[in-house]
Amino acid sequence: MSPPCSPLDGAPDNGPPPVTRQGFRNAMARLGAAVNIVTTDGPGGRHGFTASAVCSVTDSPPTLLVCLNKGSSAAAPVHANGVVCINTLAAGHEPLSNLFGGRTPPEERFASGNWRPAVTGAPMLDGAVVAFDCRIVRTVEVGTHDVLFCEVVGVAEGGSNESLIYYSRRYHTLSGPTDD
Ligand SMILES: NC(=O)C1=CN([C@@H]2O[C@H](COP(=O)(O)OP(=O)(O)OC[C@H]3O[C@@H](n4cnc5c(N)ncnc54)[C@H](O)[C@@H]3O)[C@@H](O)[C@H]2O)C=CC1
Ligand SMILES: Cc1cc2nc3c(=O)[nH]c(=O)nc-3n(C[C@H](O)[C@H](O)[C@H](O)COP(=O)(O)O)c2cc1C
Numbered sequence: 618m619s620p621p622c623s624p625l626d627g628a629p630d631n632g633p634p635p636v637t638r639q640g641f642r643n644a645m646a647r648l649g650a651a652v653n654i655v656t657t658d659g660p661g662g663r664h665g666f667t668a669s670a671v672c673s674v675t676d677s678p679p680t681l682l683v684c685l686n687k688g689s690s691a692a693a694p695v696h697a698n699g700v701v702c703i704n705t706l707a708a709g710h711e712p713l714s715n716l717f718g719g720r721t722p723p724e725e726r727f728a729s730g731n732w733r734p735a736v737t738g739a740p741m742l743d744g745a746v747v748a749f750d751c752r753i754v755r756t757v758e759v760g761t762h763d764v765l766f767c768e769v770v771g772v773a774e775g776g777s778n779e780s781l782i783y784y785s786r787r788y789h790t791l792s793g794p795t796d797d
Contacts, residue, residue, distance in 0.1 A: 661697025667718035
């Protein structure tokens with residue numbers, strides 16, 4: 618019987634393999650993830666960035682985490698405002714994802730899509746699969762990123778049941794059940 622999975626490339630017999638940045642990224646490219654636009658607004662100004670590194674932490678209190686590159690132009694506004702809205706993208710939002718994932722000035726990013734302020738003031742996207750309005754309750758610095766722990770103070774579920782997924786460095790669409 619064949620083994621359940623192949624041996625890891627480059628794994629020596631006597632210890633853990635060295636993992637390079639590129640090796641880690643290649644491995645991470647094998648994981649599918651929802652695509653989100655994480656927005657903020659307040660005294661630090663309006664900003665937003667595309668993020669796949671978003672994860673549920675606990676339901677009591679309802680908390681998500683977001684990993685934000687410290688070098689991103691969104692980092693200073695996010696920390697100054699202390700609030701974010703995590704907008705999970707639907708099928709057809711690929712251009713919006715690229716806009717918020719590229720080196721585009723913040724105001725040009727918000728020229729596309731319909732945005733309205735959530736209770737915290739962070740922009741919420743019309744047509745998102747779901748949007749989580751959050752206050753940042755804790756930040757932990759790990760390497761190049763800040764891990765933002767975000768307490769969810771409001772949820773808006775959208776009408777679309779087709780989610781945008783990032784997998785193998787490309788966008789895909791995942792369909793949920795239909796009502797009929
Ligand atoms: N967590 C992050 O900060 C992520 C950043 N990106 C950005 O988008 C660009 C294009 O990404 P891909 O086309 O997927 O090719 P890629 O080869 O740069 O990344 C492959 C995968 O590695 C992970 N990754 C990439 N950069 C990372 C980082 N700085 N820290 C932690 N994990 C990271 C992500 O899961 C990503 O999908 C990347 O160069 C990166 O700047 C993309 C996904 C996640
Ligand atoms: C599909 C996708 C997923 C991404 N995920 C993350 C992420 O989880 N965390 C992060 O800090 N940057 C992530 N990025 C990169 C940021 O969106 C991008 O660096 C930022 O919007 C542009 O940086 P700038 O504002 O400094 O120009 C992602 C980009 C793409 C296209």
